[in-house]
Amino acid sequence: MLSYRHAFHAGNHADVLKHAIVIQMLRYLGQKDKSYWYIDTHAGAGVYSLTEGFATKTAEFETGIGKLWDRDDLPTLLADYVDEVKALNPDGDLRFYPGSPYLAWRTMREQDRMRLFELHSTEIDVLSHNFRDAGRRAMIYEGDGFDGIKALLPPPPRRALVLIDPSYEDKRDYARTLDCLEESIKRFATGTYAVWYPIVTRLESQRFADQLKAIQPKGWLHAALTVRKPPTDGFGLFGSGMFVLNPPYTLAKDLKALLPYLVDALGEDDNASFKLEHRAD
Numbered sequence: 001m002l003s004y005r006h007a008f009h010a011g012n013h014a015d016v017l018k019h020a021i022v023i024q025m026l027r028y029l030g031q032k033d034k035s036y037w038y039i040d041t042h043a044g045a046g047v048y049s050l051t052e053g054f055a056t057k058t059a060e061f062e063t064g065i066g067k068l069w070d071r072d073d074l075p076t077l078l079a080d081y082v083d084e085v086k087a088l089n090p091d092g093d094l095r096f097y098p099g100s101p102y103l104a105w106r107t108m109r110e111q112d113r114m115r116l117f118e119l120h121s122t123e124i125d126v127l128s129h130n131f132r133d134a135g136r137r138a139m140i141y142e143g144d145g146f147d148g149i150k151a152l153l154p155p156p157p158r159r160a161l162v163l164i165d166p167s168y169e170d171k172r173d174y175a176r177t178l179d180c181l182e183e184s185i186k187r188f189a190t191g192t193y194a195v196w197y198p199i200v201t202r203l204e205s206q207r208f209a210d211q212l213k214a215i216q217p218k219g220w221l222h223a224a225l226t227v228r229k230p231p232t233d234g235f236g237l238f239g240s241g242m243f244v245l246n247p248p249y250t251l252a253k254d255l256k257a258l259l260p261y262l263v264d265a266l267g268e269d270d271n272a273s274f275k276l277e278h279r280a281d
Contacts, residue, residue: 010048011061011085011097013266014240016068017225018165018196019103020081020258021242021251025161025192026107027080028248035111036159038104039152041145041180042166043116045126046101050094061097063227067265069094075257100163101127105138114138115152117145146180154188165196174204174211182215185245192246199239201230212243213279221247221278223255225262229271241275252278 009015029036050061068074068082084103088096098106101116108114114137118124124142131138141148149162164180166173174197181193197208209222226239244251259274266272 008058009060009237010099011050011065012237013064013225013227013262014196014198014237015097016064016078016081016266017223017240017262018242019098019100020078021223021244021255022100022161022163022194023081023084023103023107024077024251024254025194025244025248026104028250029159029161029192030107030109030112032159034159035109035113035157036161037112037152037155037157038108038114039149039155039160039162040100040104040114040116041149041162041164043101043118043123043127043140043145044099044120045123046099046130047088047126048097048099050097061094063268064266065097066094071265075261077254077258078261100165101138102130105131105134108137110137112137113155115155116140117143117148119144146176149180149184150187153184153191155191158188158190160188160191162191162193163196164193168198168205171202171204174208178211178215181212181245185216190246192244192248195243197241197243198237199224199226199241200237201234209241209243216245218279219247219281220245221252221255222275223259224275225259225266226271226273227266228268247278249280252276 065085074082084106085098088098104114118127128140164177177195195212198205213220221244224239224241228238230238255276259276263272263274
């Protein structure tokens with residue numbers, strides 16, 4: 001939706017789960033010399049201020065990155081993620097938070113490419129400014145990523161991570177995500193696809209993971225983190241999930257160490273929990 005601004009939620013518990021996983025998948029792709037593409041259907045602004053503007057109205061980063069900032073017992077996968085956030089804050093104060101495009105840019109090599117979609121007219125202006133010196137390595141498209149991704153698949157190197165990450169404020173985003181993923185798999189069956197989704201009381205959210213699993217009988221991974229009990233009024237995010245098609249074979253093992261730690265570090269009550277499921281090829 002054009003009213004949605006991710007800055008309200010930047011750095012929250014959902015971003016921690018999403019971005020820690022995205023970084024590790026890109027690291028995995030980078031182990032081979034051959035280039036890869038990173039494609040983001042809903043890129044946002046790329047970088048967010050945590051000390052002014054939208055983020056200060058909700059301070060959701062205090063439920064996520066803020067709780068990890070000074071810890072010295074982070075598991076390897078999470079330490080890698082926190083180090084990348086700290087690279088954006090070299091003075092040691094948590095003032096800026098990197099979105100998925102910035103984290104991808106930091107992880108990419110010279111031969112890799114990034115393709116970003118953003119529909120919001122203000123967000124894309126900020127995104128374009130943030131990547132003004134990237135040249136053709138980072139191409140930015142103003143428009144609907146659900147539709148725009150079709151022209152990019154399969155990418156020339158036949159290696160890519162595709163992040164599908166809409167706001168889901170419009171409940172039609174659930175169906176559109178499923179359609180986009182099914183169509184993308186037909187065009188580029190060997191790509192790695194990561195779908196983030198919110199855990200809320202809405203029916204579309206509660207049944208979404210099972211619908212994603214039905215797209216492909218094997219070769220998928222599902223990780224979910226719940227940080228508190230569902231709100232009594234039925235509104236609000238109390239967890240999130242990441243569903244990955246064709247995941248790196250190392251990811252399930254890494255998440256077995258990460259998810260219990262996140263429950264302990266980010267959980268807000270006794271209802272905090274995690275789920276990890278995967279079906280190998």
